[in-house]
Amino acid sequence: DTEVTQTPKHLVMGMTNKKSLKCEQHMGHRAMYWYKQKAKKPPELMFVYSYEKLSINESVPSRFSPECPNSSLLNLHLHALQPEDSALYLCASSQEGPSAVYGYTFGSGTRLTVV
């Protein structure tokens, strides 16, 4: 298995809703990442997990809450989002931590719309 699987592929949520994005990989990678991508813009790093511990938080608002239950799973819990949070949310993974020696494998993303 050489894929990163993200679910759901599309999500529409109201500003008062609570929802979660899920990401799964079975490549034995020990680093996992969340990125946010607005239309026509490059992806922006949000969070980095290394060996199931949060190692980087790029000053992301607390309405986004990441969780890494085990080495294969990464969740992003969403609460009280704003319409400007509508974007493509991408998950990625890499071997042995966020080292420059390894490439990242990305999922296809969850297209989130906040109404």
Added chain:
Amino acid sequence: DAKTTQPNSMESNEEEPVHLPCNHSTISGTDYIHWYRQLPSQGPEYVIHGLTSNVNNRMASLAIAEDRKSSTLILHRATLRDAAVYYCILRDPGANSKLTFGKGITLSVRP
């Protein structure tokens, strides 16, 4: 991370080679040069990376200048499926090295 400069866009013809340039004049001696591409409606895809020597894989070749201040991603025979945004990214080898995307270059392939 050090900065890279890429043209905004480039056009090529199908089945011809494509050379995508990237300037990184402030690269440090230990920075790796990574290339990713993003096809429409998909997540980014790792293409290739290198440090000093030229690199080849099944997708592309990476030619790195001797002074490492520039590099070129080479697609040997462009196909319509290669139309994408290509990102050239420098990464330091530190424990918390980040993959930070710039604007990238949009490659269009003409049939």
